[in-house]
Amino acid sequence: MKIMFKEPPPSPAPSLGPAARIRFSELCAGYPGRPVLRHVTGEIPESATTVLVGPNGSGKSTLLGVLAGVIKPTSGDLLRTGGRPPAFVPQRGAVGDTLPLTVRQTVEMGRWGERGPWRRLTARDHATVDTALGRLGIGDLASRQLGELSGGQRQRALIAQGLAQESDLLLLDEPTTGLDPEARERIGALLTALAADGVTVVQATHDLEVARAADACLLLQDGHLAEQGRPEQVLTTSALTRVWQAL
Structure with missing residues (x-):
């Protein structure tokens, strides 16, 4: 192969x-x-x-x-x-409803490929996350827990995470x-x-x-x-x- x-x-x-x-x-x-x-x-x-x-x-x-x-x-x-x-967006069911993550934290995970999970995000990273949230129309949900969202809102959050990878x-x-x-x-x-x-x-x-x-x-x-x-x-x-x- x-x-x-x-x-x-x-x-x-x-x-x-x-x-x-x-x-x-x-x-x-x-x-x-x-x-x-x-x-x-x-x-x-x-x-x-x-x-x-x-x-x-x-x-x-x-x-x-x-x-x-x-x-x-x-x-x-x-x-x-x-x-x-x-950038890979799995099925909604592949991401647990009980994960203690906000929508913004979920989308920020898309920047980990650039920064790693333990490094602080830069101003550019935050701007990229803001753009992804806005493009999916979920900026007003940024502070909500992922498990609180409807199916459509949750799927948009996962797609926003994919967009944040800028692939x-x-x-x-x-x-x-x-x-x-x-x-x-x-x-x-x-x-x-x-x-x-x-x-x-x-x-x-x-x-x-x-x-x-x-x-x-x-x-x-x-x-x-x-x-x-x-x-x-x-x-x-x-x-x-x-x-x-x-x-």
Whole structure:
């Protein structure tokens, strides 16, 4: 397995094209005793929104974890450009409701990659946190405990933490699941605006309405990549029926 960043040494793996932020080839990954991804080959376009779609167990979260660097592939090639680490926003349920953190403290954790958890934040760090809070419309919630928030407010706090990392690669696992239409719309508009600003956004989702609004789509089935391309080309009635009827 090869994982390479920016200017990799010579390798038999293909080099990134100018429009690709990430490219992976014959990627395999999973968990002890449970392989999930099986020889997946695809790419993530730069400065665009990409959705990972598929049934439960198809490999969406595993692929997202590999792209985030929190799951180590067992084989295959992964190439990505950009010098900053990805910002990864897990599912809401992965963050405990009982953590004694305010919204501001939660977002400040996004600066730990720059400062470490024990160093004081600089004026620039605080300004970055303020910007992230404002962009998600939760500045007035900064002093509230994370566990006191509604689902939509809490999800916006987690996304603000990702924004505070100032990465050009934002990875989100089911960011709009269980949210009301207004919260889904707000988050969708933000992700579209981030892509327009040059951020590469990748999200796993079950929401076909969200998926059809993206720039690119990877349709997963049983750990394999069934289709990839623009959503209107991938999310056809025949393709969705084939993938879901195979369960």
